[in-house]
Amino acid sequence: MGNSVRKGKAVFVDPTQVKNLQLYKAVIEDNSNKSPEIIKYKSDGNEGSEWKKNQKTALKIKLQEFIGSSDIVIFSKTTCGKCTKVKSLLDNMNTPYLAVEIDQMESSQRFEEVLYEHTMETTLPSVFVKEQLIQYDEIITLSKDGLFQKLLESKEDKPRDNSYDFDLIVIGGGSGGLAASKEAAKYNKKVLVLDYVTPSPTGTKWGLGGTCVNVGCIPKKLMHQAALMRQALKDSHKYGWQVDANTVQHSWEAMTDSIQNYIGSLNWNYRVSLMENKVKYENGYGEFVEPHKIKSTSSRGKVKYFTAGKFLIATGERPRYLGIPGDKEYCITSDDLFSLPYCPGKTLVVGASYVALECAGFLAGLGLDVTVMVRSILLRGFDQQMADKIGEHMEEHGVKFLRHFVPTKVEQIEAGTPGKLLVTAQSADGTEITGEYNTVLLAIGREACTRKIGLDIPGVKINEKTGKIPVNDAEQTNVPYVYAIGDVLEDKLELTPVAIQAGRLLARRLYGDSTVKCDYVNVPTTVFTPLEYGACGLSEENAISKYGEENIEVYHSYFWPLEWTVPARDNNKCYAKIICNLKDNEKVVGFHVLAPNAGEITQGFAAAIKCGLTKDQLDNTIGIHPVCAEIFTTLTVTKRSGDSILQSGC
Ligand code: FAD
Ligand code: NAP
Numbered sequence: 001m002g003n004s005v006r007k008g009k010a011v012f013v014d015p016t017q018v019k020n021l022q023l024y025k026a027v028i029e030d031n032s033n034k035s036p037e038i039i040k041y042k043s044d045g046n047e048g049s050e051w052k053k054n055q056k057t058a059l060k061i062k063l064q065e066f067i068g069s070s071d072i073v074i075f076s077k078t079t080c081g082k083c084t085k086v087k088s089l090l091d092n093m094n095t096p097y098l099a100v101e102i103d104q105m106e107s108s109q110r111f112e113e114v115l116y117e118h119t120m121e122t123t124l125p126s127v128f129v130k131e132q133l134i135q136y137d138e139i140i141t142l143s144k145d146g147l148f149q150k151l152l153e154s155k156e157d158k159p160r161d162n163s164y165d166f167d168l169i170v171i172g173g174g175s176g177g178l179a180a181s182k183e184a185a186k187y188n189k190k191v192l193v194l195d196y197v198t199p200s201p202t203g204t205k206w207g208l209g210g211t212c213v214n215v216g217c218i219p220k221k222l223m224h225q226a227a228l229m230r231q232a233l234k235d236s237h238k239y240g241w242q243v244d245a246n247t248v249q250h251s252w253e254a255m256t257d258s259i260q261n262y263i264g265s266l267n268w269n270y271r272v273s274l275m276e277n278k279v280k281y282e283n284g285y286g287e288f289v290e291p292h293k294i295k296s297t298s299s300r301g302k303v304k305y306f307t308a309g310k311f312l313i314a315t316g317e318r319p320r321y322l323g324i325p326g327d328k329e330y331c332i333t334s335d336d337l338f339s340l341p342y343c344p345g346k347t348l349v350v351g352a353s354y355v356a357l358e359c360a361g362f363l364a365g366l367g368l369d370v371t372v373m374v375r376s377i378l379l380r381g382f383d384q385q386m387a388d389k390i391g392e393h394m395e396e397h398g399v400k401f402l403r404h405f406v407p408t409k410v411e412q413i414e415a416g417t418p419g420k421l422l423v424t425a426q427s428a429d430g431t432e433i434t435g436e437y438n439t440v441l442l443a444i445g446r447e448a449c450t451r452k453i454g455l456d457i458p459g460v461k462i463n464e465k466t467g468k469i470p471v472n473d474a475e476q477t478n479v480p481y482v483y484a485i486g487d488v489l490e491d492k493l494e495l496t497p498v499a500i501q502a503g504r505l506l507a508r509r510l511y512g513d514s515t516v517k518c519d520y521v522n523v524p525t526t527v528f529t530p531l532e533y534g535a536c537g538l539s540e541e542n543a544i545s546k547y548g549e550e551n552i553e554v555y556h557s558y559f560w561p562l563e564w565t566v567p568a569r570d571n572n573k574c575y576a577k578i579i580c581n582l583k584d585n586e587k588v589v590g591f592h593v594l595a596p597n598a599g600e601i602t603q604g605f606a607a608a609i610k611c612g613l614t615k616d617q618l619d620n621t622i623g624i625h626p627v628c629a630e631i632f633t634t635l636t637v638t639k640r641s642g643d644s645i646l647q648s649g650c
Contacts, residue, residue, distance in 0.1 A: 055107075055110070056110070056114065057272050057275065057276075059107070059110055059111055059114045060114055060118075060275060061271055061272070061275060062111075063111070063114055063115060063118060064275070066098065066100050067128050067131055068131060068282070068304075069098060069302070070096070070097060070098035070302075071096075071097075071129065071130055071152060072090065072095065072096070072097035072098065072127065072128070072129055072152075073097065073098045073099075073100065073127070073128045074086055074087060074090075074097055074098070074099045074100070074125050074126070074127050074128075075100050075102060075115055075124060075125060075126040075127075075128075076099055076100065076101055076102065076124055076125045077101060077102055077103040077124055078101050078103055078104065079103060080124050080125065082123070082124065082125060082136055083124055083125040085140075086125050086127060086136065086139055087099055089139070089140075089143045089148070090148075093143070093148060093149070095148070095149070095152075102115070102124070119133055121133070123136075127139055129151055129152060130152070134151070164292060164307040164308050164309045165190070165192070165306050165307045165308065166190045166191060166192045166280070166306060166307070166308040166309075167184070167189040167190045167191065167308065167309055167310065167511075168180075168181070168184050168189055168190075168191045168192070168308055168309070168310045168311070168312060168507075168510070169191075169192045169193075169194070169286070169294055169306055169308035169310075169311050169312070170191065170192070170193045170194070170311075170312045170314055171194050171286040171294070171311065171312070171313055171314065171315055171453060172193075172194070172195060172210065172286075172313065172314035172315040172316055172449075172486070173193045173194070173195025173208050173209065173210060173270070173281070173314075174195070174209065174210015174211055174212065174213075174314060174316050174486065174499070175209075175210050175211070175212045175213075175486060175496040175499040175500050175503075176210075176314040176316075176485040176486030176487075176499030176500060176502060176503040177193055177195070177210070177312065177314035177485075177486070177503065178193065178208075178209070178210070178270060178273075178274070178503075179499070179500040179501075179503035179504050180312055180314065180485060180503030180504065180506055180507050181193045181274070181277075181279045181312075181503075181507075182273065182274070182277040182279060183503065183504045183507035183508060184279075184507040184510065184511055185277045185278050185279045186277070186507075187507070187511035187512055189511050190280075191278075191279045191280065192279070192280045192281075192282060192306055192308070193274065193279055193280070193281050193282070194282045194284050194285070194286035194294070194296050195208050195210070195281070195282075195283060196283060196284055196285040196286070196297075196298075196299075197214075198285070198318070200318075200319075200332075200333065200335040200336055201321075201328040201329075202332060202336050204335055204336045204339060206263070206267075206339070207263075207264070207267030207270075208267050208270045208271055208274075208281070208283075209263075209266055209267055209270045210316055211316050211317070211487070212496040213263060213266050213267070213270075214263055214267075214338075215334055215335045215337075215338055215339075216334070216496070217496055218259075218262075218263060218266070219259050219260075219263065219338035219339075220334075220338070220358055220359070220362070220528065221528065222259045222262070223255070223259070223338070223362040223366075224358070224361070224362050224365075224528040224530050226250070226255050226362065226365075226366060227361065227362040227363075227364075227365020227366050227530045228365065228530055228596075230250070230365055230366060230367060231365065231530075233248055234567070235563075235564075235566075235567040235569070238566050238567040238568075239566060239567075250366055250367060252340075252342065252343035252344075252366075253341070253342070253343075256338065256339060256340065256341070259338065260338075260339055282296050282298075282304065282306075283298060283299075284296030284297055284298045284302075284304065285297045285298075286453065287452065287453045287454040288311075288453065288454035288455065288457040288458055289305070289454060289457065290307075290457060291457060291458045291459075292307050292308060292309070292458075292481075293305055293306070293307045294306050294307070294308070294311070309481065310481045310482070310483065310510065311458070311481065311482045311483070312482075312483045312484070312485065312503075312506070313450070313453070313455070313460070313469060313477075313482065313483070313484040313485075313488055314484070314485050314486050314488070314499070314503065315448075315449035315450060315453060315488055316448075316449055316486055316487045316488065317446035317447055317448050317449060317487045317488070317494070318335065318446060318447055318449060319333035319334060319335055319442065319443070319444075319445075319446055319447075320442070320444050320445045320446060320447050321333075321442060321444075322350070322406075322407060322442060322444060324407060324408055324409055324410065325409045325410065325411075326409060326410030326411055326412070326421075327407075327410060327442065329410075329412070330410045330411075330412050330419075330421050330440065331350075331410055331440040331441070331442045332344075332439060332440070332441055332442070333441065333442050333443065334355050334359060334441070334443060337359060337441060341417070342417040342418060343368070343418070344363065344368065344418055344438060344439035344441070345368065345369075345418045345437075345438030345439060346368065346369040346370075346436075346437050346438045346439070347360075347363055347368055347369070347370050347371070347437060347438065347439045347440070347441055348371050348372075348373060348407075348423055348435065348437040348439070348440045348441070349363075349370060349371070349372045349373070349441045349443055350372075350373045350406075350407055350440065350441070350442050350443065350444055351372075351373075351374075351375075351442065351443035351444040351445070352372060352374040352375065352376070352377065352378045352379065352380075353378075353379055353380060353443070353445070354379070354527055355443040355446075356372060356441075356443035356444075357372070357378065357379065357390065357394070357527060357529050358527060358528050358529060359441055359443060360372045360394065360399050360529075361394060361399070361528065361529035361530045361531075362528075362530055364394070364397060364398050364399045365397070365530050370398070370399050370400070371399070371400040371401070371402055371435070371437070372394075372399060372400070372401050372402070373402045373405050373406070373407065373425060374401055374402065374403045374404065374405070375404070375405070375406050376404070378390065378391045379527065381539075382527075382533075382535065382539060383535065383539035383540050383541065383577075383590070383592050384539070384540075384541060385540060385577070386533055386535070386539075386575070386577070386592050386594060389573075389575055389594055390527070390529050390531070390533055390594065393529070393531050393570075393573055393594075394529055394531075396570075396573075402425070402433075402435075404427050404428055405425040405426065405427050405433065406425060406426060407423050407424065407425045407440075408424050408425060408426050408432075409423070409424040410422070410423050410424075410440055411424075413436065418438035418439050419438065420436055420437075420438060421436070421437050421438070421439070421440055422434060422435075422436055423435050423436075423437060423440060446487070446494070447467060448462075448466065448467035448468050448469070448487065448488045449467075449488065450462050450467045450468070450469060450488055451467055455469075458479045458481075458482055459478070459479050460477045460478065460479050460482050460484075461477070461478045463490050466490065467488075468488060468489060468490035468491075469484040469488050469489055469490060470489075470490045470491075471483070471484050471489055471490075473517055474506070474509065474517060475489070475502055475506050475518070483506060483510075485499055485502040485503050485506060486498070486499030486502065486503070487499065489502075492520055493520060493523050493525070495523065495525060497523075498518070498520065498523055501518050502518040505517060505518050506518075522536055522537050522606065522609050522610060523536070523606075524536040524591075524602045524603060524605075524606035525602075526598055526599035526602060528599070531573070531574075531594060531595075531596065531598075532594070532595060532596060532597060532598035532599055533592070533593070533594050533598055534591075534592070534593045534595075534598035534599055534601055534602030535590075535591065535592050535593075535602065536590075536591040536602055536605060536606045536609055537579070537588065537589050537590040537591055537609055538579060538589050538590040539590060539592075540552075540554060540577070540579055540590065542590075543579045543581075543589055543590050546589075547581055547583065547589070550582075551581065551582050551583050552579055552580065552581060552582060552589070553579075553580045553582050553586065553615075553638055553640065554577060554578070554579050554580075554638060554639035554640070555577070555578050555580070555615065555635035555636070555637065555638055555639075556575065556576060556577040556578075556635065556637060556638075556639055556645055557575070557576050557631055557634075557635055557637060557645045557647070558571075558572040558573070558574065558575050558645050558646055558647050559574050559575070559576060559595075559628060559631045559647055560572065560574065560647050561574055561595065561596055561628050562626045563596075571647065572646050572647060573594070574593075574594055574595045574596075574628065575592075575593070575594045575595075576592070576593050576594075576595075576631045576632060576635065577590075577591075577592040577593075577639075578590065578591055578592075578615070578618070578632065578635060579591075579592075580614070580615045585614050585616070586614050586615035586616060587612060587613070587614050588608075588609055588613045588614065588615065588618070591605050591606075591609060591632075593628075593629075593632075595628045596628065597628070598628075601628060601629040604629070605629075605632065615635075618632055618633055618635070619633065621633045
């Protein structure tokens with residue numbers, strides 16, 4: 001592209017210039033990314049309409065990025081007299097601007113086409129001041145009258161007519177924010193989404209899409225899959241595959257590379273779908289500066305202001321730190337793990353909930369030496385019988401547990417990738433232990449991102465202790481025009497589908513004629529350890545406290561997945577349990593399953609539970625043989641009876 005852009009650092013890569021590549025990686029710079037976003041195009045040399053569409057979309061996004069990247073942006077050609085005149089005028093006024101020299105671009109013709117579609121102007125220069133197109137003649141007249149600076153100032157005074165720039169501003173482009181903004185735009189509303197990733201203490205950053213896509217569900221499930229493959233390799237010789245498990249190697253770098261590439265394509269898809277849905281996207285940190293005004297600050301420090309009638313807080317959470325010597329310097333969190341450029345080696349995982357057990361599970365599944373440091377119990381809030389079974393299974397598969405200890409100090413013994421760390425920990429009775437690890441992963445919960453976004457300016461109340469936002473059943477905060485969804489909410493489940501559902505339904509209620517509210521009851525969930533634990537409804541403890549022990553019946557059984565019988569492993573480890581309300585026709589109020597693919601199993605039963613599933617209906621359902629889920633159609637043993645539930649075959 002040569003020096004096609006002046007007075008700025010924009011980067012432009014033109015897909016059309018790369019020929020005969022099966023997989024082309026176009027790089028679009030995103031201020032929020034540690035590594036640039038990767039867009040993958042398939043090109044067979046005979047580029048079809050899909051290829052052209054992708055390419056045009058890339059150019060449109062680039063055009064928007066240019067327009068938003070400076071107060072004054074001039075699309076010009078080095079050979080164009082009028083362009084030179086405008087640039088000289090601004091130079092003489094000492095006014096900074098960004099000049100995009102189209103004729104220096106590798107795809108100049110196609111970029112010009114996209115610019116024309118945007119401006120409907122057939123001549124250059126195209127000058128944008130504060131993102132608004134200003135005619136050449138107007139610029140000349142204003143500069144003659146010494147009024148050009150006034151133009152800049154007046155654009156800053158938006159809105160001039162007491163109206164707002166946007167109908168809705170969404171702060172946070174994660175699962176909830178993106179779903180809500182796209183849905184709102186379907187009702188022809190002007191919507192802006194601000195998304196900004198504050199780097200982790202070790203400097204990790206990522207692209208658009210929030211926690212789930214970048215540092216949550218997606219990389220976690222893919223690493224879970226990598227761990228399952230090792231088990232499959234071990235089992236395979238019983239099925240006739242002659243694989244020498246000792247010679248099979250795993251490359252952490254290759255795994256993270258593939259996963260990060262996939263995530264890059266998702267980041268890109270989000271950008272495209274925002275554009276296609278006509279949602280404006282700003283890669284900036286959003287905070288209230290006035291009750292209806294947001295300040296957006298980019299990673300380069302560029303500040304913009306936007307106003308709106310309504311606001312949606314969807315800023316999610318970030319990992320908590322221990323607040324002990326060495327934690328921020330030497331420890332990592334799940335924010336860093338999935339893109340760690342080297343294998344973490346011997347790892348201490350601190351914490352005992354979802355994130356901790358899932359990360360410990362897949363790291364051990366990949367063959368690493370893993371210890372989990374547990375302060376109290378596993379999976380607080382979940383059915384504790386199931387949590388204990390998960391712990392047992394993980395232990396049998398090589399994960400070590402240090403129970404009732406918390407770290408007090410982390411020191412570096414040796415720098416490196418990974419280095420060596422010395423961890424000192426203490427139990428409740430004061431016993432002190434030390435251990436050496438290559439990596440310490442903190443998974444001790446997450447902090448809502450609500451304290452630094454100026455919520456006091458509109459007067460939005462948060463729970464001062466937790467930072468969470470209380471809302472009514474319509475996701476409305478105490479300030480009527482400010483709403484909140486997703487992980488920032490007080491007393492709600494922190495799950496991607498919950499944030500998405502709440503966001504979509506909110507937009508439909510705000511701008512459509514829907515009255516449907518998000519139902520936070522009986523939300524199914526799965527913990528991937530890598531043996532999966534699927535749950536929907538009440539834990540046994542909660543069912544007892546809600547209905548009384550005498551009013552519930554618990555049916556349960558161990559089972560042995562057929563595919564595990566031939567390798568002769570893990571019999572009586574998979575477990576199924578339903579909790580029924582005796583006073584309500586044995587309605588199923590709790591569903592728990594420990595099995596391979598428990599997530600897939602639980603999803604279907606969750607729909608049935610939503611429809612009021614009873615034990616009788618389960619008994620009248622014919623099972624699918626031979627699958628794990630059929631166990632739920634044949635449960636006969638109650639916990640109360642104390643009868644044996646051990647299985648010897650399928
Ligand atoms: P997020 O997705 O976190 O999005 C918030 C966005 O706002 C982020 O991009 C953030 O950078 C941005 N932001 C914050 N402050 C500002 C600001 N001031 N200005 C601009 N932008 C800002 N859920 C599941 O359902 N299944 C799973 O398997 C699962 N696995 C998980 C694994 C891990 C390791 C973790 C950490 C979480 C997992 N979750 C899972 C939870 C899931 O990721 C979250 O519930 C979901 O992402 C919440 O969505 P959200 O929209 O509330 O917030
Ligand atoms: P969490 O559920 O809040 O659990 C925090 C864990 O850290 C607990 O085990 C807690 O122990 C421990 N802990 C807290 N402070 C500690 C300290 N100072 N020292 C030692 N241990 C400490 O947090 P999370 O696991 O990060 O998960 C956050 C949310 O993400 C979850 O609620 C979940 O909804 C979502 N998520 C979902 C999935 C999924 O759907 N599969 C996966 C991951 C995350 P105590 O019990 O002693 O307090």
